[in-house]
Amino acid sequence: MLTVHAVSRRYGNDLALEGIDLSFENGVYGLLAPNGAGKTTLLKMLAGLLPPSEGEISYEGKSIAALDEKYRMQLGYLPQRFGYYSSDTPLKYMQYLAAIKGMGRKEALERSELLLEAVALGEVKRKKMKTFSGGMIQRVGIAQALLNDPRVLILDEPTGGLDPKERARFRSLLTKLGRERIVILSTHVVSDVESVANEIVLLKNGRVFAKDKPEDICAMLAGKVYETKVPDTEVEAFRKNYPILAERGEADGWQMRFVSEREETLPHWEPMKPGLEDVFLYVYRDRERQTAEQRLFSHEPIGVGEGGRLR
Amino acid sequence: MKAMANGSGKGYGRSKLSLIGLEFKKLFMPKRVGFAVLVLLLGGLWLYPFNGLYPGSEFKNWHTAIAVDMEAKYGDQIDAAEAEQFKRSLAPKVAEADAYIRSTPAFARADLDSYERYVKRSGMANGGTMQLWRIIQAGPARDLFAELQASFEWVQYYEDDFLNTFGMNEKETKRIAEITSRDWVSVLPIGFLGDYNSTNLLNRLAITAMLITSLFVMHIHIGDRRAGLGEIQAASKAGITGVFRIKVAAALLAGTLVAAVLLVALLLAYRFSGTWSLMGADISQKGGGFFWYDMSFLRYMLVTYMAVFALCWIAALLTVFFSSIAPNYVVLAGAVALTLILFFEGDYFLNPMLNNILSVGLGRAPFQTFIELAVLLAISSGLLYIAWKREKGRIRW
Numbered sequence: 001m002l003t004v005h006a007v008s009r010r011y012g013n014d015l016a017l018e019g020i021d022l023s024f025e026n027g028v029y030g031l032l033a034p035n036g037a038g039k040t041t042l043l044k045m046l047a048g049l050l051p052p053s054e055g056e057i058s059y060e061g062k063s064i065a066a067l068d069e070k071y072r073m074q075l076g077y078l079p080q081r082f083g084y085y086s087s088d089t090p091l092k093y094m095q096y097l098a099a100i101k102g103m104g105r106k107e108a109l110e111r112s113e114l115l116l117e118a119v120a121l122g123e124v125k126r127k128k129m130k131t132f133s134g135g136m137i138q139r140v141g142i143a144q145a146l147l148n149d150p151r152v153l154i155l156d157e158p159t160g161g162l163d164p165k166e167r168a169r170f171r172s173l174l175t176k177l178g179r180e181r182i183v184i185l186s187t188h189v190v191s192d193v194e195s196v197a198n199e200i201v202l203l204k205n206g207r208v209f210a211k212d213k214p215e216d217i218c219a220m221l222a223g224k225v226y227e228t229k230v231p232d233t234e235v236e237a238f239r240k241n242y243p244i245l246a247e248r249g250e251a252d253g254w255q256m257r258f259v260s261e262r263e264e265t266l267p268h269w270e271p272m273k274p275g276l277e278d279v280f281l282y283v284y285r286d287r288e289r290q291t292a293e294q295r296l297f298s299h300e301p302i303g304v305g306e307g308g309r310l311r
Numbered sequence: 312m313k314a315m316a317n318g319s320g321k322g323y324g325r326s327k328l329s330l331i332g333l334e335f336k337k338l339f340m341p342k343r344v345g346f347a348v349l350v351l352l353l354g355g356l357w358l359y360p361f362n363g364l365y366p367g368s369e370f371k372n373w374h375t376a377i378a379v380d381m382e383a384k385y386g387d388q389i390d391a392a393e394a395e396q397f398k399r400s401l402a403p404k405v406a407e408a409d410a411y412i413r414s415t416p417a418f419a420r421a422d423l424d425s426y427e428r429y430v431k432r433s434g435m436a437n438g439g440t441m442q443l444w445r446i447i448q449a450g451p452a453r454d455l456f457a458e459l460q461a462s463f464e465w466v467q468y469y470e471d472d473f474l475n476t477f478g479m480n481e482k483e484t485k486r487i488a489e490i491t492s493r494d495w496v497s498v499l500p501i502g503f504l505g506d507y508n509s510t511n512l513l514n515r516l517a518i519t520a521m522l523i524t525s526l527f528v529m530h531i532h533i534g535d536r537r538a539g540l541g542e543i544q545a546a547s548k549a550g551i552t553g554v555f556r557i558k559v560a561a562a563l564l565a566g567t568l569v570a571a572v573l574l575v576a577l578l579l580a581y582r583f584s585g586t587w588s589l590m591g592a593d594i595s596q597k598g599g600g601f602f603w604y605d606m607s608f609l610r611y612m613l614v615t616y617m618a619v620f621a622l623c624w625i626a627a628l629l630t631v632f633f634s635s636i637a638p639n640y641v642v643l644a645g646a647v648a649l650t651l652i653l654f655f656e657g658d659y660f661l662n663p664m665l666n667n668i669l670s671v672g673l674g675r676a677p678f679q680t681f682i683e684l685a686v687l688l689a690i691s692s693g694l695l696y697i698a699w700k701r702e703k704g705r706i707r708w
Contacts, residue, residue, distance in 0.1 A: 047546045049706055069548055077546035083539025087340075099330040100557075102548035144543065154546075 001025050002046065002152055002182050007055030009041050016041045018206045020055070024152075028178035030193025030214075031186040032276075033203035034284045039186040040080055042203065043156045046184060047077045059152065073102065076150030080157045082141045086130035090116055090140045093129065094147060101148040108147075115143040118173070120166075134161030142170065146177070153177060155185040159192045171196045190277040200276065202283060209283060214276050221274035221282060224261060228269045230254045245281045327557065330549070334561035337534070338527045347523045363506040364584035371454070373461035375586055378500035387592035388495035394469050401462050408459055411452040417443055426459065468501060471598055479672045486603060486671050490595045497593040499608060503586075504594055507612065512577065514665050517619045518655050520573050521626040524566040525647050528627050531558050532634040532702065533643055545706045555699050562631045566623030574616055581612075601671040615668045621684040622661075626651070628691035635698035660687075 004022040008015065017038045033039050044050040045057060048064050048071055057064050064071040084093050091112055098108030116125045119139040129137060138161045145153060159167050174196045177183050187193055193200060193214075200217050202209040210217055225245065230238045231253045238256060246257040257272065259282050265271070366372050385393040408426035412418040421443060423429050432438040447456050474491060476484050507513060535541065544554045581587060590609035595602045606614070629650055637643035654660045664680045667673045676682075 044542075047542075049542060049545050069550060069553075072546060072550055073548045075546055077543065079542040079546075081539055082543055083535070083541070085534075085538050096330075096333050097543060097547065099333055100544055100547040100549040100554060105329050148548070 001060065003058045004042075004046070005056050005058070007045065007052040007057060009038075009045060009050065010053040015206055017045075017203075020208055022201065022208060022211060024182045024184060026178065026181055027198035028174050028183045028185070028193070028196050030197035030200045031184060031203065032188070032190065032193060032200055032280060033186075034188055037203045037284075038206050039203060040156055043154050043184065043186055046152075047075060047154050048072060071152075073148065074151040076145035076148060076153040078141045078145040078155045078158050080160075082144075084129055084137070084140065087128055089126045089128055090121055090143070091125040093140065094144055097144045098147050103148060111147055111149075112143075115146055116140075118146075119143045120169070135163055135166050138162055139166065142173075151181050153181055153183045155183070157187055158185055159187060159189060167192065190275075190280050194276045202279075204283060217279055218274045218276055221259060221279055223271065224259050225257065225272045225274040225278050226260055226265065226269040227255065227257045227272050228266070230256050243282055243285050245278050330557050331560050331564065334531070334557055335564055338531065338561060338565050343527060343530070347526055350523060350526065351519065361512065361580055363511070364580050364586065371457070372500075373457050374465070374500040374502060375589075377458070377461055377465060378498050378503070378592075379586060379588055382498045382588045382592070385498070387498045387589070389469070389498055390495045394466075394496075397462075398466055401459065401466075404455060404459055404462075408452065408455055411450075411455070415446065415450075417446050430460075430463070464501070468597060469496060473598060475599075476672070483672045487601050490601050491597070496597045497595065499589060499592040499594065499596060501596070503589065504596070504600055504608070504611075507608075508615070508665075508667065513615055513619070514661055516573050516577060516616075517622050517661055517665060518651075520566075520570050520619050520623045521651060521654065524569045524623045524626045525630045525651060527565045527569070528562045528630040529634055529640075529643060529647060531562055531631055532698070533637060533640065534634075536705075541702075541706050551703050551706060552699070555702055559628070559631055559695060562627040563624055566627035567620060570616075570620045570623040573619070577612070577616070603669050603671055603677045611669070615665070618665060618668065618680055618684060621681075621688060622654075625684070625687050625691050628688070628695060632691070632694040632698045635701055 002024040004020050007017065007020040009017045020042065031039050031042065041050065045052055048057075048068075051065065059067060059071050059074070088096075091109075094112035094116065095105075095108050098112060099105075103111065113122070113125065116122050119142055121136060121139055121143070124132070124136070129140065132140070138158065142155070142158055145155060159170060162170060171192070174183055174185070178196070178198065185193065185197075197214060199211060200214050201211045202217070210220070229250075229252070235254045235256075238254075238258075242256075242258040242260055244256060244258050248255040257278070259278070260269070363372070381389060381393075381397060385397075389397070405426050408429075409424075412426060412429060413424055418424070418429070421432075421439060423432060423443070429440065429443070433440045433444070447453055474487065476487060479487070505511070535544070541551075545551045547554070549557065581590065591607045593605055594600070594608055594611045595605070602611070630647055633643050633646045633650070637646060663675075664683055667675060668680045669677060
């Protein structure tokens with residue numbers, strides 16, 4: 001189990017994260033937040049790259065700082081921007097990383113070839129990476145994170161550059177991986193985690209806003225999401241009155257998907273089943289809309305109880 | 312924690328070695344080797360002292376040639392009887408020179424009829440022998456006269472008992488007395504040691520080795536940093552500290568390899584110069600060039616060449632430091648260039664360190680050079696601590 005206890009992180013006088021309490025067991029965890037919300041800082045701390053300013057992160061009951069190399073042996077990490085020599089081939093690159101991960105030469109070669117096949121790069125394993133597309137590079141990054149068969153896999157924005165087919169393949173891979181290890185991936189693309197994550201962690205203003213199963217996160221907006229058609233003349237007023245989740249211009253007006261916190265609804269409002277994307281858009285909407293959000297969720301981080309579990 | 316116990320720790324010792332090998336290979340990328348070869352070729356400009364070993368037939372080094380002959384006849388220690396025999400062996404050559412002088416009208420016009428008189432006249436101010444010397448140089452007796460001149464210089468060197476011990480301490484005087492009381496002199500020719508020592512071969516090899524080492528090592532941190540490998544390295548089993556250590560090891564290995572390749576080149580140069588038979592001769596000479604230890608020229612070369620290894624390690628460590636702290640390649644190249652110039656130019660480091668290693672009475676303690684090198688190595692290693700802190704700090708932002 002990987003546990004984050006009362007962790008805060010400061011950069012000078014700026015507080016990037018505050019009072020983070022989380023726990024992770026085997027499974028896939030989606031860390032969902034907009035850019036700049038502290039996802040990368042949290043993941044760097046989970047990877048042991050960044051010490052917390054306060055609090056402690058422990059693995060199997062021991063501080064990861066104290067475990068040091070022993071923890072890193074269990075770790076697979078894909079940074080948001082991972083580096084490589086463009087003149088290297090994926091195979092050579094993987095073998096170098098296998099060596100710094102402490103793997104023997106033979107094991108490194110076998111595992112590198114296996115993983116490159118798994119991410120559909122087997123045929124280009126001896127081609128220089130300077131000829132690769134962004135998606136191919138990202139797949140090399142995913143493969144390298146798996147080199148040492150890690151017990152804790154941390155992936156920072158792993159789907160950047162992947163096309164829809166590659167994303168689907170990646171999600172399938174994540175599901176398999178999450179059965180016997182902790183997989184934590186950060187993203188701001190909701191669809192990446194919606195179907196595969198066992199739990200979703202929402203970060204907001206440097207704190208954990210929510211941590212629960214995707215369906216329970218979605219339940220936060222149960223009965224509050226509607227769609228309706230709004231004439232052109234009323235659309236501006238409508239936008240001011242309701243948090244908009246999606247809108248589509250049509251010949252006879254605007255098809256609006258929105259959140260209503262009122263108990264009474266209008267007849268032409270069609271109730272919709274909320275999705276994770278709805279929650280994401282609602283939680284991370286513009287600041288002007290925060291008053292409504294506060295009415296809905298109060299000041300406390302929603303649903304975060306003991307061990308980060310949703311109340 | 313079961314997973315940890317069963318983690319992929321097996322074979323880490325081997326993987327460390329292979330990692331050093333991988334880092335090492337990164338340093339010796341083909342384009343960098345090509346650049347180093349170019350530097351070596353341009354290095355011909357400062358490696359000209361190798362010329363001394365291959366003067367060619369036009370500028371034959373007669374002192375060395377005579378020493379090689381003497382070694383073949385008498386061994387590498389010349390005693391009084393052998394010196395006398397050598398002197399006697401010159402008589403037929405003197406007679407040959409006499410015959411040449413008598414048969415050449417220009418010498419008769421100068422009122423010279425023997426080699427002995429020609430040599431005496433040459434030693435006089437306004438002796439008027441310049442024209443005669445030109446005739447000799449242009450004629451068939453050129454080599455004969457050059458060989459005779461070098462041979463009599465050796466005889467003079469052997470017979471000259473003048474010893475200047477002014478300003479020397481008791482220990483130095485005692486060591487010199489010990490050398491001069493020998494009943495033999497080393498066959499090592501005059502100037503042979505000086506061609507290697509002083510500011511010649513050893514110095515130029517050190518400059519070349521340091522420059523090439525720095526060229527190879529420059530990339531070591533800044534390359535990975537520019538490629539953005541830092542976070543992945545930091546999250547690996549080796550971690551920042553492990554990767555840093557491996558890079559230092561690879562840099563030191565690179566310096567060792569460069570110094571070793573140049574040492575092989577140096578030994579091959581001597582091996583095929585026709586002077587290899589002199590390698591066993593003692594380095595201390597008569598009347599000057601005294602050393603604290605009795606040792607053969609070959610051993611002296613190997614001992615003093617250790618300084619080149621140490622200088623390569625210093626260059627490697629300093630370059631690792633600069634590669635870590637420099638914000639870009641321009642600053643890095645400038646810092647490395649300035650440091651090497653400080654070493655190469657003037658009398659700050661290389662010249663005093665490499666001149667007269669283990670010499671007696673030249674103002675340097677026996678192991679001063681090695682102590683100075685040890686201090687420089689310690690300073691370079693100390694700078695690595697700053698670089699290591701910098702590498703660790705860099706990943707946190």
